[in-house]
Amino acid sequence: MLEKVIFSLKIIAWTIVVIFLAFLVEWFYRKVLAHMQHRVGPKLAGKLGILQPIADFIKLMRKRQISPAGTDEFFVDFTAIFGLWLMIIPTMFLPIFGLEGFISFEGDAVLIIMLLAISSLVYIVTPYLFPSPYPTIGAGRRAELYLSYEIPMFLAFASAIFAAGSLRISEIIFAPTIIRNDIPTGILLVPALIVAILSSMSRLKKVPFDAPVAETEIAGGWEAELSGRRLAFFNLLTDVKLFVMGAIITTFFLGGPLGPMILISGLEWILAPVWYGFWFFLKTVVVIFIITAVSAATARFRIDQVLKIFWDRLLYLSVFQVILLILWWSL
Template identity: 30%
Template sequence: MAFDIYDFTSLTSSIHEGLATFLPPVGVLIAEWLLVGISVLLFVAVFGLILVYLERKVCALFQQRLGPMRVGKWGLLQTIADFIKLLMKELITPNKADKFLYNLAPFIVIIVTFMAIAAIPFAKGLQAIDFDIGVLYVSSVSSLGVIGVLLAGWSSNNKYSLIGAMRSGAQIISYELSVGMSLITMIILAGSMQISEIIQAQSTGWFIFTGHIPAVIAFIVFLIAGTAETNRGPFDLAEAESELTAGFHTEYSGIKFAFFFLAEYVNLFIVSAMATVLFLGGWMPFHVGSLDGFNAVMDFIPPIFWFFGKVMFVIFLIMWFKWTFPRLRIDQILTLEWKYLLPVNLLNILLMTLIVLMGWHF
């Protein structure tokens, strides 16, 4: 099996050929589906746990404490222990809840995140499916998550859950616009919606550097809107614990709660991955003009590390927001979106179009 950490196409094609030797074409397809499915599942589970651990450590860093330290070395096994605990907990369904929708909601939320991960490019050739409308696909699929949140809030038959779900609905649908707009800004620059092409277009320089001011503005707007989309602080008022105890997932326990919890972190990853793809060059190494020696050193670092390094950087930024800012109020959140971010975004698109038309970008 050919394995090249710089280009995963050799690995995937060798797996494909290996399967084709003893399976009919339909069997190959099914086997590959299974393989991708299992890898995504494993990735979500493991990376979710890592993110939870990371969040606790980052949070501890901001709060001048150590964070988990007891389970395993530096508390490394803490999240695994927590996960086992959640698995073993009793699943409680309120008597007056709409049983079907109540049980359906966490699955919708988690399935949506799985679907979005399919289009994320982890490294060269390591992408489950490379749509020619990849950006559109990710942004439309990730906005489906709000249905799960609304269902959870509605079917729990709890007023706190309902308020939380309504807040979440208003918030996610509003911020979807800003996310979409800043994506469009970058699509104008890239000239393609295919994720692999967008990354390829950044081989000479990441968009945040080559796209002038509009790219920086779009990046900031995307970070704000992305944070809001993932329901994280300072936009966490869907689950605002000091107001609504736990918002839309108040009534959930055990593994169903864990699904919401996991989905939040995977969404965080998806938003960061999209920011990485569109603004920070995806898995492209950092290159400076004609400094060939420097560029060669950068090229030596495998793309998968570049990708995760950048994703972690964005994730750290978003965690930083969460642990420093107080929460906004519902009307302020909507004001921020409709009165500030959206007009800024529309102007930004115009500006970007102008720059692309006049060829002012690098």
């Protein structure tokens, strides 16, 4: 009984931690983007504006909610909360403060990929609940984008799984460190890493792949009719997603929490999780930094150009990655 209570409390505490991490990640993204664009960025709320995302969230929660007549109100609220939960659950499998997450079993890598795939549907279903032209166009674009990035992304993750030879995340994190024929697999996985970062950018709808949002074309696309609490929740969902995508790429391609550690005997029980967490967050921040840098230095592609990039370039790259891995390992 007590074990179950402790486990539940752990889950609740972790959810709150993830939400605050997501706010932190949003602040990092905004601040870095601002400095790349020669701006100051968030500044007033808290030290260096670190509380700005929380302030924005509270402000939106208190705002009036407006939606066009004929909206399916219940389902929009439902998708907002459902989508958030779909994104928080994968974080429980991630090995952040140790070599295993809260929950770990054989096949959890597949579960994470599946949860990511389902969570994309939230963005396709929600806009159709509004009787308005902009969300409809945005949803159509989102569906086309979904069709284009899902297969390359799955192949990229699959190549990490092949390299590890296991479906368990706590074993996949060791995949880049395996040395075969004198070359660490981490270097062989670079094409898959590129595919994964670009696909996760289109999943996150960052420039150059933000055609479904495209503020200057279709006035915000799928989120054009969101307001008040719904917009707050969808913004939070986007932040959590940014953190989750960075964390998943870290886990699959960059060795997760692994890294050089300095331990003092007798204090391992506290120092080891701190070091694991340090390396994991450092790598996640690097991935998010790359995403920010790419989106600061590009213009938005048209949706037909996005399809061309994914089907013409990245799909071949990911197939090439799988073949390369198989050939190298059979040498």
